[in-house]
Amino acid sequence: MEIFILDKQPHLLLIDGMALLFRSFFATAPMHQFFRKSDGTPTNGVQGFARHVLSAQSIMRPTHIAVCWDMGVHTFRNELFDGYKANRPAPPDELKPQFDMAKDVSEMIGWQNFGIVGMEADDTIGSIIDQWSDKARITVISGDKDLLQLLNPSTTIALTKKGYTEYNIYNEERFMEEYxxxxxxxxxxxxxxxxxxxxxxxxxxxxxxxxxxxxxxxxxxxxxxxxxxxxxxxxxxxxxxxxxxxxxxxxxxRINKNVPIEGTLDDCELPIWDHSKLEQLTMEGYSLISRHARSLMF
CATH class of the missing domain: 1.10.150.20 (5' to 3' exonuclease, C-terminal subdomain)
Known part of the structure; x- marks a missing residue:
């Protein structure tokens, strides 16, 4: 008789929200596909971000999700060095309203948002890993290789490659073999x-x-x-x-791993999906998210 032992340790999917928002926006913006609401507000970045997280949830089967955000362009690194990120262009006008919208949609779906003014999403991600890696298995989704410095025995970094489903995945063992x-x-x-x-x-x-x-x-x-x-x-x-x-x-x-985290792992438990949530997303103008969620969960 075979005996199966279930892994009861929580699995936290830790999302670099800004990385996925930018990636999603620029995937469709060159074709002028902004998926505007009835009032003209573009939603392409927000809807792509949410669809990416939903797809990752379907593939990686986490028990918990947390989304980390940059909170403004000025951080402690700008205090250290005036030239930090100074060569980056300003975000396009169509993207600007989507920063707050993405956080709102994340909250609407039931994903826990994290972000501290003066810190980057990387610092929040690093601090969550530092504080929770003994409580959960953690998978980070981002396009930023800088996060490889956060690898540890319970943490995996999934770097975006193509579309919503392909990743270049690093664990501590692979990193040490390569570097x-x-x-x-x-x-x-x-x-x-x-x-x-x-x-x-x-x-x-x-x-x-x-x-x-x-x-x-x-x-x-x-x-x-x-x-x-x-x-x-x-x-x-x-x-x-x-x-x-x-x-x-x-x-x-160096990623700052001393950011105060206002919340607990339990706060990040996966939301329960029902038809009312899908209807709310559709009514708010996010029908692409609603349809994608329906295809994965219903």
Whole structure:
């Protein structure tokens, strides 16, 4: 006789809301498919975001869902460095009203929203993982490789690839096989190589391969600086010339895991779907979400 042991540990699906909202908006905006409400308000990003989360829920079978948001463009990283994300264009006019709408729809469906003014969604995600990884198995959905530094034995990062259903999935074991460093040290690698999309430079002349090799060899940014005399003259010169920006880049690259989380894991338990919820979504102008939910759950 076979004995099946059910995994009773909660499975939390942790959503990078802003990443999915932007991804969904730009998937349809070039074709001018904004799926406007009767009053003209565009909804393409919001409806794509919700459909993505519903699809992930269907594939990954979580018991809990939490959605993390950036709360404004100005964060503590801007206080550290004026150039942080300064090169990013302003969001299109059609996207601007959808930031608040996405949070409203998330709440309407029953997903728990999290976000702290002055912090990025990454910091909220990192803090939830830090506080809840002993209480649940966690899967993070995002398009941001920076989150790989948060991997631990109970946390998986599912990076978006294509459509609503394809992911590049990392666990701690895969990361360490590919990078040969502990996940938190991914921030140290980023400190050397910099990040043009986030607007911090790292050390000019040191690319991804060299940055990774330095951390593999010396263990951290501090380890490299402590062994500076062991480096080749050209590398030593570059790092010494940019030492202060290197240290600053490390502060910018590290995810803050000390954000206060106002809520509990129990608050994130999956909502119960019924026809009244579907009708409400349709009445509010989100018929695509309603139809997608109906196809998955009814």
């Amino acid at each position: 040969a460093i502990d996940p938190p040290l991914f921030a140290d690698v980023k400190a050397f190589m910099g990040d043009p999309s986030d607007g911090y430079p790292g050390v000019k002349g040191i690319g991804p391969k060299t940055a990774l090799k330095l951390i593999q060899t010396y263990g951290s940014v501090d380890g490299v600086l402590a062994s500076i005399d062991d480096l080749k003259p050209a590398q030593r010169s570059k790092i010494q010339e940019h030492e202060e920006i290197l240290k600053l880049s490390l502060q910018l690259a």
